[in-house]
Structures are given as C-alpha cells and as structure tokens.
Amino acid sequence: MRIAVAAAMSMAMAAPAGAITYHVDPAHARVRAKVGFFGLGSKTALFPKVEGRVALSDRDAQGLTLDVSIDAQALEAGDPLTRSRLRGADFFDVDRYRHVIFHGSSMTRTGPHSAQVAGTISARGVTRPATLAVDFSRDFAAMTGREPVHIAASTRIDRRDFGVTAYPLIVGRQVTIAIDADLMPGRE
Template structure:
C-alpha cells in the first residue's frame, strides 16, 4: 500500500457557512486563511484521514463591523482561541463517490463530534503535472454547542442570530510525494 498526503490548495478551496439573521434572512461568510491535509492509504478513501485548521480571525462576511463582532469574545474570541480545528476519526462509504467523514470539530476549546457529508468530485493531473483531488462536503452544527451563545431577542419574536450554522466546503488538494507502507 502507498500512503499519500494531499495538501489543501487554499487558493482553490473554500470553507463557507450560512446562518439565519433576524429569522427571515441568511448571512453567508467564509474563512479566508486555513491549511489542511488529506492522507490516503491506497485508493480506499475509507482508510483516509483529514485535518483542517482555520484561522478564526480570517472570518469574512463582507461587513467589517459584523466581522469584528464575530472576532470578539461574544463569538469566536480570536485572541484566546485563534484556531478552529477539524480532525477526522473515521470515513465510511455512503454511496458511489460519497462518504461520511466523522471527526472532532474544536471551536473555542470545545470539541464536538460532527459528520461531514462528502463527495469525491474527481482526481486529475493539472497542466503542471501535479496530481489533484477535489472534494465537496457539508454539515450543520448548533453554534451553542461550541460556546457561541451570544444573541439578542427580537421585539417581533425570534432571535437576531440563528443557532444552526450550515457549513459548506469545496476543496482541491495537491499530492505530495507518496511513501510506500511496509508490509
């Protein structure tokens, strides 16, 4: 078997999210600085692993005042908790090119198990001879489970910020030199 490490190509990858605002609207955002790797043991993705580290301060919703509030102790408290980290524990097949990636997500030093619904989009050689993998994944979390509890009640009922956060990930990864595994 061959162990292959794939580094995330952050210029061709996106880690985004969506949360409800004032009950009826949606706010979309992303993290602009992150790093990660996928490690595969042969062609069987169920023997693989994933690790991604996001810089909390790189949160970007397109509104500077909101982004600064999200960086504050009310939400991510980036001074005390600079990274959001996902480490997979297992990968299970869920259909053709589809997988459930179960792992630990850590936000604000709170770690919870999450399951990503992932799809392998393909494997190709780029024009420069590098081998690439592309994945798409998604999940939803309750932000309160990670200590992100700030909110404000609305006069008309409901809360200013939704509790459910939908996460969407589009990844390209580039192969590093492979290593033969001893038998």
Template sequence: MYKKLILAAAVAGFATAASAESITYTMDPAHTQVVAQWNHFGFSNPTIHFGQVDGTVTYDPENVEASSVQVTIPLSGMDSGVEAFNEHLRTADFFDIAQHPEVTFRSTSVKALGADRMRVTGDLTMHGITRPVDLAVTVNGVGTHAMTGQPAAGFDAEATILRSDFGLDMYAPTVSDEIKLRITTEATVPAPEGE
C-alpha cells in the first residue's frame, strides 16, 4: 500500500510538471521603452530613446532557466529630443545606420536570482559588432491583461555597457564610455484573429 502511494504521488508530480508550459509573449511597442544614458563632459546625463521595439519573451516562472528573449530595435526611431543630434547619431561618426540599421539582442542563458529577479545573459549586436551583455531583470507581473483578457507579463531590465566595445568611441572618455541601459516592457499573447 505504501509503495502504491509513493508511485501515485510520483505520477501526480510528473503530470503537474509536464502540464507547466512556457508562454511566449509579444512585446507591446506602445508600452516598451529602451533608454540609454551617459555622462556628457561631467556636466549632464542626457538620454536617448531607441523608439519602437520588436521582440518576444518566452517565460515560465516554474522553469525560469528555460526562458528566452529576442529583440530587434530599428535605429530609425532613435530620438534624443533634438533632431540635429539625432541626425549626427545616425551618421558614420556613431551608429552609421545606413550600414547597420538595427540593434539586436538574443539571450543565451537565464538564471533565477530569487523572487521576481533574473539575470539574462545574451548577445547584443550593435554597429556590426556582437558582445555578451548581462541584464538585471525584475518581473513586474504575470497574469491576465485587464483590457485584452489575454496572458500578459511585464519586465524591467538594466545593464551597463561600454560603447567602445561596439566601435562607438567618439569623444570617449570625456563623453563617458560607460552607457547605462534601462528597459521596460509589457508583453502579451496576441488574441486569435477574429476575436
């Protein structure tokens, strides 16, 4: 009898584990922002917004290590708030978007760091150069979206990179080489067509 109870518990546990699935969410560009900040000659800390973001997040809170992220950012939407500076950033002095029109990030590993915290490591490709980057990620929430009724998840992330690692070293180090990245995203499972 005791062995039967153990076997039944094992089977139930396996069934529960098997039923848990990762969900792939699509980032909502209206509620996703990627912002870069740097220090300018020690006097100010300006930012640029990278505009519309296209990406997916696959996430399972029961199996965080199986999660993944893929993001593409067209640089045509990059905005500092000053059009003349935007144009300079698009030239070969900086991003050279005629040759390198987008930035991509592809995760290579995800590690749980406790309640609602993760470290996402991945390959950041910018200006034609790929480097590994670590993102410190906070899970803001996972559940059903109040407006759409669809599964949804929200995340914030931060990272620090050196722009010289990507061949973007004009005026460094008087204009800081170190760039702080801040990301926030709301991602949902799109409703089936016709709904």
C-alpha cells in the first residue's frame, strides 16, 4: 500500500521547470510479462490497466522522471486457472499488493529516438533496480510536449528477486516485460 501511495504522490508532483511532460494514455497502454514454462514454451500475462507520467528535461539529455503504475488486480492470462494462480499469493498476491510500480530517474540516449532508462521496479513490497530499453516514435530533437509519442520498452527481471519462488521446476526464473504505450501531451 505504501508503494502505491508514494507512486500516486510522485505522479501528482509538478514537473520541473522547462520539462517536456507527457502522460500515459490508459486506453492505449499495455504491459506484457512473459516467462518460460516447462522449459519448452512460455506463459504470458497481460496488464491492461496502466497509468503514469513522463517528464523529459529540455536542458539535460539525461534528465527524466518516469512514473508508471500497473494495476496487478486487472491481470489477464490465457486461461482462468493461470489467471487465478498469477493473482494469488504464490505470484502477484494482488490482494496485498495491488500495484507494480516502475520509477525511472535517469536516461541515457542510445540513438535519435532510443534510450536506456534506469530506475526501480516495485512489486510485492520489494523494490529492485531495473533498466528499460525504450524506443520512442519521435526523434528527441522533435519532441516538444505538444504531440503524442508512442513508446515500446522492455526489460528482463528475475522473479525470485521479488519473492516469487513458486513452481521452480515448471516456471522459469527470467521474466521479460514489454511495455507498449501512447504518451499524450502534458497534463499537470
């Protein structure tokens, strides 16, 4: 609960002066988490309820504040049994930990419209460092904060780092997270 409250407060804070701000369009944002299953295939969970904001510094190429909140209670999966297990105490434990939070605090540009965003992921009451590889649909030089921007981002985590250790012989340790979202012009 503290993480969700801290994230909500962080998202409500005003962007620094001179920042180019965007908010995540909840109608056009999806997060997918994919994990190996029996070493032969994979299982994917979809998180359709995502909200957040991004503030890019117009003065500092590395300046960034990114806060994204994912509603784990809205988790969807390929079948009811998998959905129930993923929402349960062995995995996301959504009754105790409703949100998964990503907070990005710095950005290293890797191309005209790509970057590495360093920050943290908080899930199940645990916070760990994480880096997102992000592709923006626009060149950084063309971003003014007045036009929509599409992002595709990904990272990989070890589920054990967040206390998710159930079914170690069936479910893989590495989870690939993919974010697909439209960012809309700033909203304070």
